[in-house]
Amino acid sequence: DDPAITKFLVTYLKQKGHTCASLTEGFETAAWLERNHCDVVVVDLNMPKVDGISLISFIREMSGKLPIIVFTGVGYDEERMHAALRAGANGYVSKNLPIEQLYCVLSRVLATCQQRARRAALSGGHQDPQVLAGAA
Numbered sequence: 001d002d003p004a005i006t007k008f009l010v011t012y013l014k015q016k017g018h019t020c021a022s023l024t025e026g027f028e029t030a031a032w033l034e035r036n037h038c039d040v041v042v043v044d045l046n047m048p049k050v051d052g053i054s055l056i057s058f059i060r061e062m063s064g065k066l067p068i069i070v071f072t073g074v075g076y077d078e079e080r081m082h083a084a085l086r087a088g089a090n091g092y093v094s095k096n097l098p099i100e101q102l103y104c105v106l107s108r109v110l111a112t113c114q115q116r117a118r119r120a121a122l123s124g125g126h127q128d129p130q131v132l133a134g135a136a
Contacts, residue, residue: 026050040109041063045072053087067109
């Protein structure tokens, strides 16, 4: 919901070596995800036109295994956090925390995905190359 924070997040992640797509609206994010692959989605709970929890539910229905991290300025609201996790989010980080906290969660989620991809490859599964997307 804040273009300055989104720009900062994209710049930070690019400096860390990630490829990012920055999408600011829930409908735009959903359409992008239908046409593209990514390793993880970073979602804000406050977005124009769509509630972040609704977007999380949509992403989870569309792509059951795609990791979703909530990065929100809502602060620590236990009810909203639990609602996001019930909807399918894999992690929840407040924008009030240092950006490194988000990066730690992101790194952990990506490492888990890479481990799953290696296991799938070893068992004969196929893993498509993917790009990191951000919606904050």
